[in-house]
Amino acid sequence: MNFNFDTVIDRMKSSSVKWDGAEALFGEKDLLPLWVADMDFKVPEEVSQAIADKAAHGIFGYTIRDDSYYQSIIDWMKTRHDWTVEKDWICHSPGVVTALSLAVQAYTQPGDKIIVQPPVYYPFMKVTETNDREVVFNPIVNNHGTYEMDFEDLLSKIDSSVKMLMLCNPHNPGGFVWKKEDLKRLGDICMEHRILVVSDEIHSDLVFEKGSHIPFASLSEQFAENSITCTAPSKTFNLAGLQTSNIIIPNEELREKFNAETERNAIGMPNSFGPVATEAAYTHGGPWLDEVLSYVEGNLKFVKNYFAENVPSLKVLPLEATYLAWIDCTELGMTAEELEMFFLTKAHVALNQGKVFGPGGEGFVRMNLACSRSIVERAVKQIENAIDSLPV
Ligand SMILES: Cc1ncc(COP(=O)(O)O)c(C=O)c1O
Incomplete structure (x- = not known):
């Protein structure tokens, strides 16, 4: 790996929709944001440089x-x-x-x-x-x-x-x-x-x-x-x-x-x-993109294995494209509204709720995996703890 995607870059107070906008949108504090489709990774160096050169021109x-x-x-x-x-x-x-x-x-x-x-x-x-x-x-x-x-x-x-x-x-x-x-x-x-x-x-x-x-x-x-x-x-x-x-x-x-x-x-x-x-x-940007894709694939594998071992009621569907995992939560037996509140108020993770994608989306959530592994680890643990706290 030539690029380090493990480093967590603080995106709070950067006018980020995903991070700074989450509280206002979801009405909850301290949410781990794995919703809207942007990455928590820095762009390829050549892209930052091209922008910096343009900025320097003034x-x-x-x-x-x-x-x-x-x-x-x-x-x-x-x-x-x-x-x-x-x-x-x-x-x-x-x-x-x-x-x-x-x-x-x-x-x-x-x-x-x-x-x-x-x-x-x-x-x-x-x-x-x-x-x-x-x-x-x-x-x-x-x-x-x-x-x-x-x-x-x-x-x-x-x-x-x-x-x-x-x-x-x-x-x-x-x-x-x-x-x-x-x-x-x-x-x-x-x-x-x-x-x-x-x-x-x-x-x-x-x-x-x-x-x-x-x-x-x-x-x-x-x-x-x-x-x-x-x-x-x-x-x-x-x-x-x-x-x-x-x-x-x-x-x-x-x-x-x-x-x-x-x-x-x-x-x-x-x-x-x-x-x-x-x-x-x-x-x-080609080499950077190739490494992003293999990092995201690693995140996907991690979530899949983690849920299979610890939270079998959540099923991660196979992913061929995008960095957005699609997770079947229907086994939890919750309505779309209950599912939304469960992830926000019990697991404290902000995901995209399947219902907004129209018929067939109910009971699913979409999780953004274009972030550091440690964030993904936190998210799945928070979800596991929330599931464990559900009455049997
Ligand atoms: C299928 C699809 N089209 C378009 C967009 C957004 O495009 P833009 O930000 O250029 O409007 C997204 C963002 O997630 C998307 O998933």
Whole structure:
């Protein structure tokens, strides 16, 4: 290991949503925060250096994206995902959630239906509803810990009002990569019914088996023409606060519509630090990322073994992607509300409650493992003690 992820870095009083924001959000003091998806690790040195160099320049005027910025994205997509991306396809958005909302506005009308596959990242539902579109659930099916798409259900939900499907690829929560056959079948169905695929691939770099993520648009030219792909260095390199994401849109007409929406909202210009950090991360961050992934895998193994030995009522599902463990707590027999209060007031850990991810999420929690091992150890012990204190 060339990087030390064991060191605990104090994030309190750093304006961190995860640490400083937990008490206000959850209404409890002294919570160990393993919720929102950012890492407690420092970014690669080259990224800090690029930001420091920019800061040292001391002038933060209006900013453009240099050719080298685009090239770093193109090279990353090719080497990590064997996906050939052209410079012209790369559009911009501050965040991926912003891009999802822009896509809803650009490609659908109020009253249109948008399919999502719960349990899924809850802003998929939120951006649909806040834009006055209708959410249609096509739940994924938990087959003994392995999730599958339900194509029968999908076909039964499609009518002429369905205009878009939001794909989470890899999937969050659940942390798995979609197989080629599933993506192909999904893509074919969407082509046939003229449903645009918005593929959120923000977690695509966070896969434990190198090369296992398949960009939806890489599967065929038709799929590329019938989709937009949301990417960002934010999850991969812990840069969420820099608000920089890249939306890859091969289809010219779709691209123009997306860019028109960006312009209408006047959000096309980057901040001064996002592009330099992104370029440094994509250019130099590979070795750092590989070590983060093996550290997180170690954390996952630790939690899995610990619960199997000491808290068998909690089952950690297999994880192929993301640093977010998905834990089945249904054996505790609690309602979603009881489960939430149990983790907050008895275990004093802040986790994401499964219920917020929509149907199929109830009885589960999502635990962020992108932190030092000692924090994970504290969390599982606190959970074990809380379970032991439950009346039998
Ligand atoms: C699937 C997915 N999309 C988007 C985001 C957030 O993206 P952003 O911070 O760029 O809006 C997350 C964060 O956890 C996520 O899991």
